[in-house]
Amino acid sequence: MKSTVSSPGARPAWTLLFAAWVVAAAATLGSLFFSEVMRIPVCVLCWYQRIAMYPLAVILAMGLFPHDPRVVRYAGPLVGVGWFIALYHVLVIAGLIPEGMQPCVLGIPCSETHIALFGFLSIPVMSLLTFTVIGVLLFYAHKKESS
C-alpha cells in the first residue's frame, strides 16, 4: 500500500471530475468545429451557452491537478446557467415559446436548426444533453467526496 492519505472516495471523485472535463472539452471543440469549420452561424442563445461551457473546459481541468473537490462549487453554477439557457433554446425551437419572445436579431434566428444527427440531435439538444451529463457527473463527484 502506498502511503497517500487521500480519503477512500477520492479516486472515484477524481474520475468523475475527469469525465466531466472530457465532456466539456469535447463540447467546446465541437462547437468551435460547427462555427469555425462548418461556418454555421452562431445565434445569441448559442453564445450564452458557450459562455457557460467554455470556462468549464478550463476550470474542471484546474480542479484535476491537484485534485480540488471544491471545483464542483465553482463549476456548478456555470452548468446550471448553461442548462437553463439550453432548455430555453430547445423550447424555442420546439415552438413552445412564442415567436415574439425570442431575443434573436440580426438575421440569425435561434429557431432555425442546421444539424439533425440521427434525425433528432440538433445542436441545442446536444448542448442540453451535454450540460445534463456534466451536471450529473459533478453531482456524483460531490457526493462521493462528501460521503
Add this chain to the structure above:
Amino acid sequence: MNRKTLFISVAVLLVVAFGVGVFMYQRSASQGFSQSLVERAGAPIKGPKDAKVTIVEFFDPACGTCRDFYPLVHHLIAQYPGKVRVMMRYAPLHAGSDQVVKMLEAARYQGKFWDALELLFRTQYQWVVNHRSQPMRALTILGSLGLDMKKFSADLKSPELTQTIEKDVQDGHTLKVRATPEFFVNGRPLPSFGFKQLSSLVQDAVDDAY
C-alpha cells in the same frame, strides 16, 4: 496510467480528432456540387453562351461586397474572352431584399436585368439604410429605367416570378449560402472568401476545360 498521462493523452486525442475533422470536412466540401443544384436554367447570364466555365454568384442587391465584386467579376469574364460567363442567382439575405430581387427579376422580363442591377448597385446608399432594404425607394430609382411599369407591377405579382425567387432561395439553403456574395465556379465553392481565391479557382477551371 497515472492521472497526468491520462489527462494529456485525452487532451491530445481531442485536438487530433478536431484536426482530422477539419481535414475531412474541407476535403468533402471542396469537391463541388452538381450543376443542376448550382445553376438554374433561365437565370440571368453575362458572357458567351458556349463558355465552358460558369461562375455562379449568389447575391443580394443590398450587399456592399456584392457591389464591390461586380466590376471584378466582369473583369474576370473579360480576362478569358469566350471562356467564362457569370450567372446571377438571388440570395435576398437582407431584410426587405426579397422585394427588391423580385423587381430585378421583373426587370429581367423586359430585358433590363443588368441595367437595373447596375443602377441599384450605384445607388445602393440611397435605398439601403442600416443594412435594411427600402423597397419603395428602390422602386422609385428603377422608375428611371424606362420600364413598362404596368407590365412590371403585373409581373411582380406573378406566381412564376415568385417560384423563380423561391427556387434560388431554396438552392441557396441547400448549398449553405449564408453570406453574400457566394461564388461557385463550375460547381466548386471558394476554399475561403476573397477575390484572389475566386480568380485562381476560375484560372483552374479554365485550365481544366480548355
